[in-house]
Amino acid sequence: MKKYVNTPNGKPLIPTIKWGQALCLGALALVMSGCSMTPPKTFNFQADVPENFTVTGTANYKPAPGETCIAPTGEAFTTGSLFFKPEQPKTAHQVEFKVPLTDDDHGCSMVLRGLKLMIEGQWGKRELDMSLASAGFSVSDEPSALPPATSTPQTQIFNGQCQWLFRTVGPKRFIRKILKCRALDAKGEIQKRMIGGRLHRDQLADSTVKSVLSVAKEEEPAVGDNWVKFPTGWKRCMGKGLDDRYGFCRGNTTDFKPFKMPDGRDCTVYPNCTE
Template identity: 85%
Template sequence: MKPNLRAWLLSTSMSLLTGCSLTLPKTFTFQADVPENFTVTGTANYKPAPGETCIAPSGEAFTTGSLFFKPEQPKTAHQVEFKVPLTDDDHGCSMVLRGLKLMIEGQWGKRELDMSLASAGFSISDEPSAHLVANSTPPVRVFKRQCQWFFRTAGPKRFIRKILQCKALGANGEMAKPMIGGRLHRDQLADSTVKLVLSVAKEEEPAVGDNWVKFPQGWKRCMGEDLDDRDAFCLGNTTDFKNFKMPDGRDCTVYPNCTEQEQ
């Protein structure tokens, strides 16, 4: 190969590499501090950039695109993290982030199916915000939420199953609002960090209030009409109860202690 041709190819390659590095999309970092046996995955949703029309191979216009984020390993034992691009050109057109949907998975038992899901979401606002001072550190937005387990019985043998709900915390620390996430300003997102801090309520609650009665030893399952009554509403009857099964197969009369003698 002639020296001039080799030099031209090297120069062209360096230019291409430099061009690629300059076109990398800006991102923000999403972090989630999670309780034990919890994880968070995310789906970033995109829309065509202003003035852009996105055309699918079929020739039809489309208005949405998505990127899925599932950390293979947590950053620590109780933290997940991934970077979310503010733009997406992988669909053949220029798109901008319009929102981030989160799925919170909590594992309540040993089996793979012993889990429940809750969701949250962050919308992206194009309204101008208070801009950062030049050369200042990008902001960290922290959203504190609390999850709670709700128990119920299922099936003819009345096995315990659990449902996960996550909500915002009120001023006094109580669970207040549905977990709707929050709103983020686009002009403050580049190189910033959005952090979701999740905790779990200490006490579980019945998924259906008029199915259980609380005693000092724990919760007892109302009888209803008979043992075959799967709905088994209490309907004022707080003296007749029936047993149920823990996920490990134990026959129990009180939740969560199983028997009234256990502490």
């Protein structure tokens, strides 16, 4: 889990360090000075992810009310960030990290304003056979309608579903995939909005925020008017000819062209390759 604090021009304000190292160094300094240290309050983020998926997070901070944060250059800065990258293999597992609600390491007091998530899915064997989708949580200072957080840990669950969208690229029409992730409502129905939502600051300390991700069983075309579905699978429309990279169907659902699977096979129907 690595830490960054950014200035307005986007350059790191301090060298990258691990959060645990920062806490230990700070603790040592306080012990030497005869002071006691109170660790910042945190909440626990968890994500249940499918096989070959992982989640990284960026927690964004803003100056606390009445605070002015000044960089060594003398410029005021209004954004600080913590970056979380679980060091786990890309298999079916649960991603987990703790998110501090405050950041006081840089001469001013900052408070959490949001958590941005990057969902990475691997669809092929090569390192580049992957795609990213985003999710996010904002932190509200408005009081929650729920009772104030107690000593009993609370858990908020946000469900979402990801789907692979396929398309062809290049003159040889290789199959490539794009990841799309959307929120699920209480009935399990797909929503237009991305996964995540609003969190209330007065409910976060020592609580757990959890995202449960699933993957749709069926893939769909990334571009709707490029493919026609048959009982045997999807066929790629011919368009104006083999060299037409756009290849829109435009009413012609009888002429199709071959494409290549990621492993190089020449195919006429996706995903079964042959009819």
